[in-house]
Amino acid sequence: MVLLIAAAGLSLAAQLAVAKPGPSGWLLSAVPALAFMALVKLVLAPAPTTQPMAPASEPMEPIRVQVAEQVTTEPAPPAAISPAPEPTPAVAPGPVTAPATEPVDVPAHLLPTARFAAVQHEQATGQPITPAELADRLDVSTVIAGQLLTTIGGGVR
Known part of the structure; x- marks a missing residue:
């Protein structure tokens, strides 16, 4: 020196x-x-030392969300409808929905990736992504892929 x-x-x-x-x-x-x-x-000058990242003390827990399950019933085909004895106003039968709530475990760390994959698929093909396609992209089960699609609002249409 x-x-x-x-x-x-x-x-x-x-x-x-x-x-x-x-x-x-x-x-x-x-x-x-x-x-x-x-x-x-x-x-x-001495090189600055970088402090290693401390490992996470607890693994990430999935977010628990309440998902309303939608059950639809298709109207019967016209041949199966029997004529009523009295004339009734012609009302087209619509799908019947019965909401049922059930807690679902959704892996929180997969939500951004699932949202990105769904948007990218829809932009590329013009069709919404199916749970099977999302499961292939994220390497998860189709049940989890379906839950992710329901959570991000990109369920099968």
């Missing part, structure tokens, strides 16, 4: 000896020596 300081001092003295008289000449002549000293400080 003493040798480096002595070398920088001699270099600074030599450059100041040939500098133009005046503060601006001295300052401009001192720049190379000062830059050399700054570079030496950077090289000889």
Whole structure:
């Protein structure tokens, strides 16, 4: 360290000896020596130590959500409908829904990836992704893929 300081001092003295008289000449002549000293400080400074990431103390738990299950029944084909004895107003039978709530475990860490895969598939094909296709992309079971689609709102249409 003493040798480096002595070398920088001699270099600074030599450059100041040939500098133009005046503060601006001295300052401009001192720049190379000062830059050399700054570079030496950077090289000889200890490298910063990075602290390793502490392992997670607990594994991530899945988010518990309440999912309303939709049950639909298709209207009977026209041949199976028997005529009523009295004329009734013509009302087209619609699907009957019966909401049932059931807690479902959804892996929270898969939600962003599932949402991305569903959007990407729909943009590429124009069709919503099915649970089987999502299961293949995420390497999960079709049951979990179906739960993920229901949670992100991209269920089978």
